Amino acid sequence: MSEVYAARRTRLRERCEAAGSEAALVSGGANVRYLAGGAPAGAALLLGPAQEDLLLCPGDPFTGTPGDRPAEGLRVLVLPAPDADPAVAGAERAAEAGAGSLAVEEHHLTVARHRALGSVAPRLRLDDLGTAVEQQRVVKDDEEISSLRIAAEIADQALGELLESILVGRTERHLALELERRLVDHGAGGAAFPTSVGTGPNSGLAGHVPSDRRVEEGDFLSVCLGADYRGYRSEVARTFVIGTTPADWQIELYEQVFAAQRAGREALAPGTAYRDVDRAARVVLEAAGHGERLGPRIGHGVGLENDEDPRLTPSAMGKLDACVPVTVDPGVHLPGRGGVRIDDTLVVRPEADGGPELLTITTKELLAL
Amino acid sequence: MSEVYAARRTRLRERCEAAGSEAALVSGGANVRYLAGGAPAGAALLLGPAQEDLLLCPGDPFTGTPGDRPAEGLRVLVLPAPDADPAVAGAERAAEAGAGSLAVEEHHLTVARHRALGSVAPRLRLDDLGTAVEQQRVVKDDEEISSLRIAAEIADQALGELLESILVGRTERHLALELERRLVDHGAGGAAFPTSVGTGPNSGLAGHVPSDRRVEEGDFLSVCLGADYRGYRSEVARTFVIGTTPADWQIELYEQVFAAQRAGREALAPGTAYRDVDRAARVVLEAAGHGERLGPRIGHGVGLENDEDPRLTPSAMGKLDACVPVTVDPGVHLPGRGGVRIDDTLVVRPEADGGPELLTITTKELLAL
Numbered sequence: 001m002s003e004v005y006a007a008r009r010t011r012l013r014e015r016c017e018a019a020g021s022e023a024a025l026v027s028g029g030a031n032v033r034y035l036a037g038g039a040p041a042g043a044a045l046l047l048g049p050a051q052e053d054l055l056l057c058p059g060d061p062f063t064g065t066p067g068d069r070p071a072e073g074l075r076v077l078v079l080p081a082p083d084a085d086p087a088v089a090g091a092e093r094a095a096e097a098g099a100g101s102l103a104v105e106e107h108h109l110t111v112a113r114h115r116a117l118g119s120v121a122p123r124l125r126l127d128d129l130g131t132a133v134e135q136q137r138v139v140k141d142d143e144e145i146s147s148l149r150i151a152a153e154i155a156d157q158a159l160g161e162l163l164e165s166i167l168v169g170r171t172e173r174h175l176a177l178e179l180e181r182r183l184v185d186h187g188a189g190g191a192a193f194p195t196s197v198g199t200g201p202n203s204g205l206a207g208h209v210p211s212d213r214r215v216e217e218g219d220f221l222s223v224c225l226g227a228d229y230r231g232y233r234s235e236v237a238r239t240f241v242i243g244t245t246p247a248d249w250q251i252e253l254y255e256q257v258f259a260a261q262r263a264g265r266e267a268l269a270p271g272t273a274y275r276d277v278d279r280a281a282r283v284v285l286e287a288a289g290h291g292e293r294l295g296p297r298i299g300h301g302v303g304l305e306n307d308e309d310p311r312l313t314p315s316a317m318g319k320l321d322a323c324v325p326v327t328v329d330p331g332v333h334l335p336g337r338g339g340v341r342i343d344d345t346l347v348v349r350p351e352a353d354g355g356p357e358l359l360t361i362t363t364k365e366l367l368a369l
Numbered sequence: 370m371s372e373v374y375a376a377r378r379t380r381l382r383e384r385c386e387a388a389g390s391e392a393a394l395v396s397g398g399a400n401v402r403y404l405a406g407g408a409p410a411g412a413a414l415l416l417g418p419a420q421e422d423l424l425l426c427p428g429d430p431f432t433g434t435p436g437d438r439p440a441e442g443l444r445v446l447v448l449p450a451p452d453a454d455p456a457v458a459g460a461e462r463a464a465e466a467g468a469g470s471l472a473v474e475e476h477h478l479t480v481a482r483h484r485a486l487g488s489v490a491p492r493l494r495l496d497d498l499g500t501a502v503e504q505q506r507v508v509k510d511d512e513e514i515s516s517l518r519i520a521a522e523i524a525d526q527a528l529g530e531l532l533e534s535i536l537v538g539r540t541e542r543h544l545a546l547e548l549e550r551r552l553v554d555h556g557a558g559g560a561a562f563p564t565s566v567g568t569g570p571n572s573g574l575a576g577h578v579p580s581d582r583r584v585e586e587g588d589f590l591s592v593c594l595g596a597d598y599r600g601y602r603s604e605v606a607r608t609f610v611i612g613t614t615p616a617d618w619q620i621e622l623y624e625q626v627f628a629a630q631r632a633g634r635e636a637l638a639p640g641t642a643y644r645d646v647d648r649a650a651r652v653v654l655e656a657a658g659h660g661e662r663l664g665p666r667i668g669h670g671v672g673l674e675n676d677e678d679p680r681l682t683p684s685a686m687g688k689l690d691a692c693v694p695v696t697v698d699p700g701v702h703l704p705g706r707g708g709v710r711i712d713d714t715l716v717v718r719p720e721a722d723g724g725p726e727l728l729t730i731t732t733k734e735l736l737a738l
Contacts, residue, residue, distance in 0.1 A: 065578040083665045083682065111475035111483045111497075128480075173553055181546045209434040296452045313452065 002071040004143070005037040012132060013047045021103035021127045023048035025090045025117075028108040030304040031133035033231060037071030044086035049099040056086035056093070067189070067231055088116050095121035103129035131309070138301060138309050139323050144232060145347055148302065148325050151192065151234035152345050152359035154227035158182035159238065159362050167242060167369055168217060172197040172210035175223070183227045192226030192233030193306040203239060204331050204339020206295055217243035220250060220338040221369070222331075226306060226345075233306045235327045236360035237343030241368045249337070254366045257332055257340040260284035261364075264298050264312075264328040268348050268356040274316035281330045282314070290332045293339075299328040302345055324348045325359070371440040373512070374406040381501060382416045390472035390496045392417035392463045394486075396456045397477040399673040400502035402600060406440030413455035418468040425455035425462070436558070436600055457485050464490035472498035500678070507670060507678050508692050513601060514716055517671065517694050520561065520603035521714050521728035523596035527551035528607065528731050536611060536738055537586060541566040541579035544592070552596045561595030561602030562675040572608060573700050573708020575664055586612035589619060589707040590738070591700075595675060595714075602675045604696045605729035606712030610737045618706070623735045626701055626709040629653035630733075633667050633681075633697040637717050637725040643685035650699045651683070659701045662708075668697040671714055693717045694728070 012035065016024045026032050026045040032055075033039050035047075040061050046054045055061070055076045061068045070076055079089055087109065094102045104117065106128040118126060140148070158179050167175070176195040183191055198208040203220035215221060224237035239257075241250055264281030281298040285291065299312040302325050310318055312326065320326075326348065331341030342364055347357040381404065385393045395401050395414040401424075402408050404416075411427045424430070424445045430437045439445055448458055456478065463471045473486065475497040487495060509517070527548050536544070545564040552560055567577040572589035584590060593606035608626075610619055633650030650667040654660065668681040671694050679687055681695065689695075695717065700710030711733055716726040 065580070081665075106480035106484075107482075109480055111478055111480055113476075114480045115475075174550075177546075177550050177553060181543075181550070184542055184546060211434065296450075 002037065002073045004141070005035060005071040006073065008136065009035050009047055009053055012136060015132055016047070016103050016129065019103065019127070021101045021129075023094045023097070023099040023101070024103040024129055025087060025094065026105060026129070026133055027087045028105050028133065030308070031105070031137070033067070034133060034137055034304055036074055038067050038069045040068040042086060044090045046090040046093055049094065049097050052097060054090070054093060056089050058084070058086055085113060085116060087113055088120055091117040091121045091124060095124045099124060101125040101127055103127040105129050105133075107131060134309050137303055139321050140303060140325055140347075141323075144303065145323065145325065147230045147232035148234060148345065148347070149359055151188070151227040151229035151232050152236065154183055154186040154188045154229060155225055155234050155236045156360055156362045157186045158225065158227070159223065159236065162223070163240070163367070163369060167215045167221065169214050171212045171214050172199055172202065173212060175215070176210040179223070179225050183225070186227075188227035188229055189231070190228050192228045192235060196222075196224040198222045198338075199242075201336055201338050204333040204341050206331055206333075206341065215242055218247070220340065222339070222341045224341060224343060226302075231304050233302055233304070234345045234359060235302055235306060235329070235343055236345060236362060237329055237331070237341045238362055238364070239340040239342060239366075241366060243368065245368055246366060251366065253332060253334070254340050256285060256288040256290065257330055257342055258364060258366075260330045261328055261342040261344070264330060265344065265346060265356060265358075268320065268326065268328070268346060270320055270322045270348060270350050272320045274310050274312050274318050274320065275314055277320070277328070278312045278314050278316065281328065285330060285332060293332050293334070295331070298330050299326050301326050320348045322348055322350055371406065371442045373510070374404060374440040375442065377505065378404050378416055378422055381505060384501055385416070385472050385498065388472065388496070390470045390498075392466070392468040392470070393472040393498055394456060394459045394463065395474060395498070395502055397474050397502065399677070400474070400506070402436070403502060403506050403673055405443055407436050407438045409437040411455060413459045415459040415462055418463065418466050421466060423459070423462060425458050427453070427455055454482060454485060456482055457489055460486040460490045460493060464493045468493065470494040470496055472496040474498050474502075476500060503678050506672055508690050509672060509694055509716075510692075513672065514692065514694065516599045516601035517603055517714065517716070518728055520557070520596040520598035520601050521605065521730075523552055523555045523557045523598060524594055524603050524605045525729055525731045526555045527594065527596070528592065528605065531592070532609070532736070532738060536584045536590065538583050540581045540583050541568055541571065542581060544584070545579040548592070548594050552594070555596075557596035557598055558600070559597050561597045561604060565591075565593040567591045567707075568611075570705055570707050573702040573710050575700055575702075575710065584611055587616070589709065591708070591710045593710060593712060595671075600673050602671055602673070603714045603728060604671055604675060604698070604712055605714060605731060606698055606700070606710045607731055607733065608709040608711060608735075610735060612737065614737055615735060620735065622701060622703070623709050625654060625657040625659065626699055626711055627733060627735075629667075629699045630697055630711040630713070633699060634713065634715060634725060634727075637689065637695065637697070637715060639689055639691045639717060639719050641689045643679050643681050643687050643689065644683055646689070646697070647681045647683050647685065650697065654699060654701060662701050662703070663699070667699050668695050670695050689717045691717055691719055
């Protein structure tokens, strides 16, 4: 496995050299893990000058969780002063090693930290690495995709078990905690993001923080959860009706959101523009008169972060590639009444391979529970 | 209540004007909440020019959780473009309102965002607000302290219930989830930070991420948890022995850490230097030969963040004031064997008022469970 990470670092180093930077300092958490194989929070990774890679850690990465452990073959420096800034130490190292320029992640470093880098290494020219690592992370390898597949399976299992339990009378908060416990029971390292459970008027709200409202007969119940498996994060959302048969407005709204989500899924193909996926789902809901109620995007990439590139928005630049895992998660919320959210994690695949691979297989029929 | 927040903003505005900035833009999450009374994640607060305060929100703060709702009387602008940066919008507003200079939080804004601010308002001089708001947050008012008191009570209750249950054979991970569920049962908004449970060789490790290791007879079991109540975060850690009577090394190590923690607590008084509190606890463990095993600090402030100013470290500058809530949390971990961590949340009080107020009252005897 360690060759995988070495190859990722080589690719980034080559890109930096081509851009005229002699060394690169990666400080974004997920970016460091992607290139190092594992790292404790706050670690920074120095690439170059020359072939020298060094992971600078605030603490010993081998006493922490497995996810903290860097791949073999990567040199590790545990900073003696526990409150030292690994990024600053990395800039110092780069200067000592004779680098004249260092590319840093300006979208991650604060102005204050960037200034500290400059003051410990005044002769070092600080360039902007930009989102080079994020871009490198967009297309996943088989190892990454199989971790995501397991993460999706775990979330499906937790959701499936919840549906078999009694829901009426329980609070959003307890249902959310129950789901997170089940994620762990099934082997997740934890929840990929805070589990969202919305009932009645709270249903269909994106990122709704679970409240003490109890599930009632006739409610919409929308659930959004994901599992973290080896650092890779799945996402799934479903909406159900509680108890009796759904009301007409519930059936209608559900069908509209479902149609939009299907259109988005069907638009996933290598070469399709990000914005066209957004468009495919958005037009369906605009036609239904919900245009103003839609969020900024219809989906996003998933991987080491729950929400990463690509972003499927009306203004996004770029085209999908094969082996890019994304969510398709449109939702509509009607103030005071509630709403519907349907969300899957899929992997973009060419038509020849059967088209998009659905990782979250929980049914999308409107179930009355 | 809304006057409290208005008064906090006035105090900050006066400080900025004294420092020569016509307006201030606060973007740090806890800082915005402190000054606005509540705000959705990502919101930014513009103070001035003149008396104009404006909370810029990425979404409608009144559809979210209670913690998202700003205090009455504060003007709110929900940004039309959902992916717009509230800080950038704030800088634009400040320039439109005729401000010539704007103090921003350079320790929070990334280099990229800071540049974006500069480019939308090229004539605006960007100053550094520094940690002005963090400093303002150090001394708490009665309202804040009573929220912390409840947060501490909740954590004590969750911990107390766990101690009454069967522990042997259960995994660290499940004990941690159980504790977090109980926090919510007792009225917490959630856990103040990820609950840490360490057994056997994992016991006593600061911030240990719960693993699948099961509790065994003779283990040390160390637990660190806290509750979030109305945004205020308590912290408590205790260490127990499982089953039989403790081994001699366990009793000895426990007594050493307990003596250090008591020394730290007893050092808490208005006017005491931060570093002297650290010193009081540290010398005890250095004398016991554990100097190298100690973390960077013996305690830290708590409030809207789990870990905020003041930091009780060997090099910290500054003195304690009355009404400053802090933790005292020394711990020692012996590689391969395990260790002890004892942590309380207390409020600094003058001798005349009976000295430090202990908020986390769970017993600190070495219990054999």
